[in-house]
Amino acid sequence: MKRALRIVLLIAVMFMVVFSAHHLLHSSAKQETNQETSQKASSTSSSKKDSSSTEDTTPSYMNKVNWRKSSENKAYPDLNKLSNVWIHVSIKNQRVYIKNGNKTVYTMYASTGIHNSTPRGTFHIQSERGNFFYNQSSGEGARYWVSFKDHGVYLFHTVPTDQYGKYNVKEADQLGKTAKSHGCVRLSIPDAKWFYNHIKEGTKVVIN
Template sequence: MNYNANVLITASNAALYSSFFNMTRDTSSLYGGVYQVSGKYSHVNGTTYYSLYDGNRWLGYLASWATTPYMDYYDWTKPSQSKPYPDVNMYPNLSIEVDIAKQRVYIKNGSTNLYTMYVSTGIDNSTLRGHFAIQTERGYSFYNANEGMGARYWTSFLDHGVYLFHSVPTDANGNYIVSQAKMLGKQPGSHGCVRLTIPDAQWINAHIKVGTPVYIY
């Protein structure tokens, strides 16, 4: 079957085959690298094999279990980290820091970082730097016809509904705009708000209390 994908080699001793009967070498020299797949094959032994390439050079057939899908963007449908979100009630000195240069948000308690999130801030330095605080305004969704975009799980930190933390953007039909979502953690893309993965935005919306300090730099 035709199958175009990039994969990360996650096994250091899996067999590479020049045919389904001849092993040529193992993956020890490929471990941790990203390679292209042009086809996949379901063998009678129940294993799926990938036809693996390094650029235009064919490397062989490799069992799919020795790989994991590789994306050159962060998964905006999932939390930024695999660990649980912090319990805000346990941290009296909670704050939110937005690092524009790194395109990250840090949920902190004092000087201790509790959780890191991938974000996309404003293009042309439209995300204002300074000290702010979470405001009372928050909601499930909005749509700005002038920008042709909306978002979900919005929480205001400045000008009472103007500058927000919110999810990656949605279109007029409420569908997430994938091309914009792929900017998370990579580059600015908003008009001044701070975009987050869907679960990250939902968590901030549901748990971060009014008055929580927000530092943007």
């Protein structure tokens, strides 16, 4: 009888050991699964953060950079209603700001001169302007040009063209991103056309 009881007890102990081991393994696997799920969620969250950090930061009032379009998504300002118009060219930002006193009334994407070739200082819009030019020595031309220094040397104008007036897409695509000109200030086609038609001779230009 005692022998039979011992056998029963031994079987019960073995059953408990096996059950405990199975429970521990199951818990460990579940924990590992939860950890993997947590890590995946964390990775997904991190990925979303990284993605959001590289999202386009174009201000809401600006169009995305496109040399064929105007820089802002609103109408150009009516300069006849403004009393103190002047131009600020930011070499650091590659932007041209149309100002009325201390207020910016329009922002334009721009490309200034490589190797700091755009002169810095205070200038004034000069009398020289035209629909098209081509410089044989540089192999570039442009449309809607307006002189601000040295009477036809330093200009505001469109992104560059060849001698036939065809736009250089590779150069144009750098508008608003990096300095690429030979010293002039490049603008998108619509911006340059508006500038040509509306910015008056004598308007102050500050470049820094």
